[in-house]
Amino acid sequence: MKVAILGGDGFCGWPTVLHLSDAGHELHVIDNLSRRWIDTELGVQSLTPMDSIQERCRIWRAETGRVIHFHLLDLAEEFERLKAWLGEHRPDAIVHLAEQRAAPYSMRSDRHKVYTVRNNVNATHNLLAALVETGLDAHLVHLGTMGVYGYSSVGAPIPEGYLDVEIDTPAGKRSQEILYPTRPGSVYHMTKSLDQILFQFYAQNDGLRITDLHQGIVWGTHTEQTARHEQLVNRFDYDGDYGTVLNRFLIQAAIGHPLTVHGTGGQTRAFIHIRDSVRCIELALGDPPASGERVKIFNQMTETHRVRDLAELVARLTGARVAMLPNPRKEAAENDLVVKNDQFLALGLAPTTLEDGLLEEVVEVARRYAHRIDRTRVPALSAWTRDLASKLERDPEGRALRSVS
Amino acid sequence: MKVAILGGDGFCGWPTVLHLSDAGHELHVIDNLSRRWIDTELGVQSLTPMDSIQERCRIWRAETGRVIHFHLLDLAEEFERLKAWLGEHRPDAIVHLAEQRAAPYSMRSDRHKVYTVRNNVNATHNLLAALVETGLDAHLVHLGTMGVYGYSSVGAPIPEGYLDVEIDTPAGKRSQEILYPTRPGSVYHMTKSLDQILFQFYAQNDGLRITDLHQGIVWGTHTEQTARHEQLVNRFDYDGDYGTVLNRFLIQAAIGHPLTVHGTGGQTRAFIHIRDSVRCIELALGDPPASGERVKIFNQMTETHRVRDLAELVARLTGARVAMLPNPRKEAAENDLVVKNDQFLALGLAPTTLEDGLLEEVVEVARRYAHRIDRTRVPALSAWTRDLASKLERDPEGRALRSVS
Ligand SMILES: NC(=O)c1ccc[n+]([C@@H]2O[C@H](COP(=O)([O-])OP(=O)(O)OC[C@H]3O[C@@H](n4cnc5c(N)ncnc54)[C@H](O)[C@@H]3O)[C@@H](O)[C@H]2O)c1
Ligand SMILES: NC(=O)c1ccc[n+]([C@@H]2O[C@H](COP(=O)([O-])OP(=O)(O)OC[C@H]3O[C@@H](n4cnc5c(N)ncnc54)[C@H](O)[C@@H]3O)[C@@H](O)[C@H]2O)c1
Numbered sequence: 161m162k163v164a165i166l167g168g169d170g171f172c173g174w175p176t177v178l179h180l181s182d183a184g185h186e187l188h189v190i191d192n193l194s195r196r197w198i199d200t201e202l203g204v205q206s207l208t209p210m211d212s213i214q215e216r217c218r219i220w221r222a223e224t225g226r227v228i229h230f231h232l233l234d235l236a237e238e239f240e241r242l243k244a245w246l247g248e249h250r251p252d253a254i255v256h257l258a259e260q261r262a263a264p265y266s267m268r269s270d271r272h273k274v275y276t277v278r279n280n281v282n283a284t285h286n287l288l289a290a291l292v293e294t295g296l297d298a299h300l301v302h303l304g305t306m307g308v309y310g311y312s313s314v315g316a317p318i319p320e321g322y323l324d325v326e327i328d329t330p331a332g333k334r335s336q337e338i339l340y341p342t343r344p345g346s347v348y349h350m351t352k353s354l355d356q357i358l359f360q361f362y363a364q365n366d367g368l369r370i371t372d373l374h375q376g377i378v379w380g381t382h383t384e385q386t387a388r389h390e391q392l393v394n395r396f397d398y399d400g401d402y403g404t405v406l407n408r409f410l411i412q413a414a415i416g417h418p419l420t421v422h423g424t425g426g427q428t429r430a431f432i433h434i435r436d437s438v439r440c441i442e443l444a445l446g447d448p449p450a451s452g453e454r455v456k457i458f459n460q461m462t463e464t465h466r467v468r469d470l471a472e473l474v475a476r477l478t479g480a481r482v483a484m485l486p487n488p489r490k491e492a493a494e495n496d497l498v499v500k501n502d503q504f505l506a507l508g509l510a511p512t513t514l515e516d517g518l519l520e521e522v523v524e525v526a527r528r529y530a531h532r533i534d535r536t537r538v539p540a541l542s543a544w545t546r547d548l549a550s551k552l553e554r555d556p557e558g559r560a561l562r563s564v565s
Numbered sequence: 566m567k568v569a570i571l572g573g574d575g576f577c578g579w580p581t582v583l584h585l586s587d588a589g590h591e592l593h594v595i596d597n598l599s600r601r602w603i604d605t606e607l608g609v610q611s612l613t614p615m616d617s618i619q620e621r622c623r624i625w626r627a628e629t630g631r632v633i634h635f636h637l638l639d640l641a642e643e644f645e646r647l648k649a650w651l652g653e654h655r656p657d658a659i660v661h662l663a664e665q666r667a668a669p670y671s672m673r674s675d676r677h678k679v680y681t682v683r684n685n686v687n688a689t690h691n692l693l694a695a696l697v698e699t700g701l702d703a704h705l706v707h708l709g710t711m712g713v714y715g716y717s718s719v720g721a722p723i724p725e726g727y728l729d730v731e732i733d734t735p736a737g738k739r740s741q742e743i744l745y746p747t748r749p750g751s752v753y754h755m756t757k758s759l760d761q762i763l764f765q766f767y768a769q770n771d772g773l774r775i776t777d778l779h780q781g782i783v784w785g786t787h788t789e790q791t792a793r794h795e796q797l798v799n800r801f802d803y804d805g806d807y808g809t810v811l812n813r814f815l816i817q818a819a820i821g822h823p824l825t826v827h828g829t830g831g832q833t834r835a836f837i838h839i840r841d842s843v844r845c846i847e848l849a850l851g852d853p854p855a856s857g858e859r860v861k862i863f864n865q866m867t868e869t870h871r872v873r874d875l876a877e878l879v880a881r882l883t884g885a886r887v888a889m890l891p892n893p894r895k896e897a898a899e900n901d902l903v904v905k906n907d908q909f910l911a912l913g914l915a916p917t918t919l920e921d922g923l924l925e926e927v928v929e930v931a932r933r934y935a936h937r938i939d940r941t942r943v944p945a946l947s948a949w950t951r952d953l954a955s956k957l958e959r960d961p962e963g964r965a966l967r968s969v970s
Binding site: 239243269270271273274277278281282285286289290292293295316317323325326327328329330334336338339341342343344345347350353354357358360361364365366490498544545546 | 644648674675676678679682683686687690691694695697698700721722728730731732733734735739741743744746747748749750752755758759762763765766769770771895903949950951
């Protein structure tokens with residue numbers, strides 16, 4: 161199968177590329193390398209030393225004999241080149257991971273909000289319009305997030321994408337299936353909610369075949385393929401914008417900093433290991449909807465945890481202590497989260513749990529690369545509103561330094 | 566009150582500007598004049614001879630002594646200038662009409678799809694981000710469309726924006742209010758569905774005060790103010806992209822062409838006269854939500870009609886005959902449409918009905934300017950899908966000429 165991975169240079173993308181290449185597919189990476197530019201903008205870098213995409217592809221070829229093609233292309237700003245590329249290469253399947261994916265980055269400033277909306281909405285819509293125009297019947301697998309639903313809702317289990325509602329009509333109550341209503345909590349999450357409407361329209365109007373994977377927080381670094389050579393290593397983000405809560409706990413533990421929990425730590429989130437994420441994408445690719453069918457939506461996660469329980473788990477493995485800080489995000493202090501993921505379990509997913517896999521991260525990643533940690537980059541500093549921003553301490557250039565109470 | 570009308574050079578915008586100026590408010594028009602450029606692109610023009618915006622403002626001033634300020638600015642592409650303008654002028658209220666608003670134009674080609682999404686989503690989002698950044702507490706009134714709901718649904722009355730649904734939770738059934746689910750039927754309508762999510766987020770996260778008017782098809786040309794001088798006349802679109810179904814019937818009747826009904830004519834649509842549209846905007850401006858309140862959503866329409874009944878009404882007034890053609894749109898052949906508009910009726914709206922006002926359009930507009938009609942521009946030609954496009958006859962340059970069966 162010929163597969164294009166849009167955003168194939170990123171954290172989820174690179175291991176997906178290697179996994180599918182290893183399985184014998186023909187792989188094409190499309191990426192504008194914007195994420196590397198954002199590293200430069202923020203003055204941060206991956207904990208793991210990350211080679212250029214060209215070098216990574218060269219090493220993979222040297223190790224395995226398999227070719228990965230790289231194409232520098234901006235999905236959001238180069239519609240005509242995208243269309244020409246699709247028309248020429250005609251991939252069988254497309255995995256779309258090419259979006260700005262950090263909620264705190266999307267809330268940093270007006271410029272970052274505007275960039276995130278432009279980049280994500282135009283990338284997704286350009287892709288859809290180009291698929292229609294080239295008449296390509298490729299299966300499109302997109303990575304969305306369970307965060308579109310917001311975490312403050314009524315405690316209902318998050319279903320796999322749809323909800324049956326009753327509507328009053330002159331002829332009595334009628335049942336109708338709708339997209340599960342969203343309540344995104346950041347500009348980033350909002351763009352995923354917008355994506356859903358784009359997908360619904362193009363599946364319905366043009367018969368595009370689309371699967372939308374609502375993913376939890378991805379953790380873990382190594383997959384079977386990235387572990388084959390030091391220079392194939394995946395990226396590991398730990399800064400306040402791109403580092404997920406778990407990565408930041410790991411890094412704090414490695415440098416002897418207390419694990420900082422924002423708010424009560426009662427926020428519950430869903431998690432999945434990168435090895436399972438990659439495997440889920442492969443499973444989804446093997447199970448496309450038919451043309452004319454509604455968008456297939458899967459919840460891509462394997463377990464849920466409260467943030468304070470995560471902190472305690474890391475503390476237990478490392479001996480770190482836990483510190484509570486005020487919350488720069490506008491979100492519910494505590495929430496339940498019950499997620500249905502029956503579809504992937506039915507397709508045969510056998511998850512790596514945090515309980516089992518976290519020690520590997522502590523030892524093989526956080527401690528191993530601890531000398532590369534930049535301590536000033538660990539706190540999370542984007543404030544969700546002007547009110548919350550005014551509660552952050554600032555350095556002389558106006559950059560937020562850390563939360564104060 | 567200082568009011569900014571974004572898109573104030575357009576069909577709904579211009580009479581709104583004059584109406585509010587006449588009522589004594591300070592009026593600012595912001596427009597990039599893209600709609601005039603689209604006239605040029607399509608090689609069409611308003612039936613009524615339309616002066617430049619600068620000349621229109623000059624004449625209004627000569628007639629009434631009142632100043633209207635015009636600012637050439639692209640909302641979607643000039644975020645920094647927009648922010649600077651808002652920060653400097655600090656309007657009390659903003660009416661946002663600045664979007665590409667024709668469904669057929671949005672479906673013409675991939676380029677038109679991409680343009681419509683970029684223009685509309687970025688215009689709305691830039692505005693919201695700039696309001697937050699400048700800390701402006703202006704009331705934002707946006708023009709949306711009832712078309713976001715699609716017209717093929719279960720025949721439920723269209724409520725004013727929200728729906729109560731029951732959700733299963735571990736603690737039993739819980740009721741939750743959600744945005745009424747959308748099913749947009751064109752890329753244009755889809756952008757209005759995206760707008761709703763942007764509004765919901767910014768009202769919730771930043772306390773912006775927003776009213777979204779879900780408007781029906783606007784008909785009629787003259788308002789009390791545009792009628793004061795020949796050169797204040799409003800635009801009248803009758804081409805296949807921008808001309809609404811009613812305008813096209815009027816023009817067909819004026820040139821002795823049969824009234825072309827696409828499909829069965831069983832499509833039911835909602836209508837409102839431009840005089841009532843302008844008055845509704847004024848009523849909405851006077852009734853803002855509080856900060857922190859959910860987005861106020863009104864249905865802005867006064868009556869519903871089946872397309873074939875409209876054709877018969879025009880035929881009765883003019884003696885024209887009715888012809889049935891195949892439908893280039895992907896839509897339900899027949900639909901019921903019951904719309905709630907209790908909120909505007911409660912605020913004191915007294916509508917002009919089609920039955921009462923249509924003769925004025927026939928005599929004062931269609932017949933009066935009949936010599937300016939370009940007959941080649943009357944058919945509606947954008948096809949919704951590749952299948953439907955292949956059923957359109959084409960000229961040697963590949964432009965669709967007219968629907969064939
Ligand atoms: N990492 C997670 O925990 C997580 C969780 C849920 C969902 N997701 C989703 O999975 C996808 C991938 O996430 P990730 O963690 O790998 O992010 P990442 O930032 O590491 O990778 C995204 C890649 O897309 C590229 N990109 C961005 N905009 C582009 C454009 N306009 N044109 C071409 N390339 C562009 C970037 O350069 C980067 O290489 C995202 O859509 C994200 O929202 C990730
Ligand atoms: N006319 C109708 O029947 C109708 C029905 C329902 C809703 N609406 C909505 O009402 C609004 C106004 O409709 P209209 O009929 O007056 O349309 P119009 O095309 O006549 O006017 C829109 C105006 O906005 C301007 N504009 C567009 N993009 C802009 C940008 N990026 N920056 C600055 N200016 C920009 C155009 O130049 C034009 O003057 C639209 O949002 C439309 O969707 C109209």
